[in-house]
Amino acid sequence: MSATNTxxxxxxxxxxxxxxxTLLRTGEVARELLALHADLALTGVRLKYDGEIHLxxxxxxxxxxWAERLRSEITEHASDPGYGSVxxxxxxxxxxxxxxxxxxxxxxxxxAEAAAWRESGGRP
Numbered sequence: 294m295s296a297t298n299t300x301x302x303x304x305x306x307x308x309x310x311x312x313x314x315t316l317l318r319t320g321e322v323a324r325e326l327l328a329l330h331a332d333l334a335l336t337g338v339r340l341k342y343d344g345e346i347h348l349x350x351x352x353x354x355x356x357x358x359w360a361e362r363l364r365s366e367i368t369e370h371a372s373d374p375g376y377g378s379v380x381x382x383x384x385x386x387x388x389x390x391x392x393x394x395x396x397x398x399x400x401x402x403x404x405a406e407a408a409a410w411r412e413s414g415g416r417p
Contacts, residue, residue, distance in 0.1 A: 315344050319341075319344050323338060334352075347395045348396045348397070356385055356398045360396070371402065373415070379407035379411070381399065381406075385397075
């Protein structure tokens, strides 16, 4: 690589290094979070760029337990993407040491529940 190419690539290399530092820090926070709350159920965890941790809870009640621990609000809503199924979403989010933590659960409503939801005009 010539000196000109190295100079031109420097800002790009700095961007990569910044992303690596953020992801490393995100992983550290995720490990600490799981260790501190090992008694709370999860079925998955994903680290996202830009400092986010996505935790997948087994049930809506598990999301609620996480929200209590994280001292965060619960959000619940249903959605119909238009191909027959209605999805019930339960989630919470908090910021821990500068890292945004999302805890979520999603389930497909049974046919009767979906029909009732549609009948109500999409209101809970």
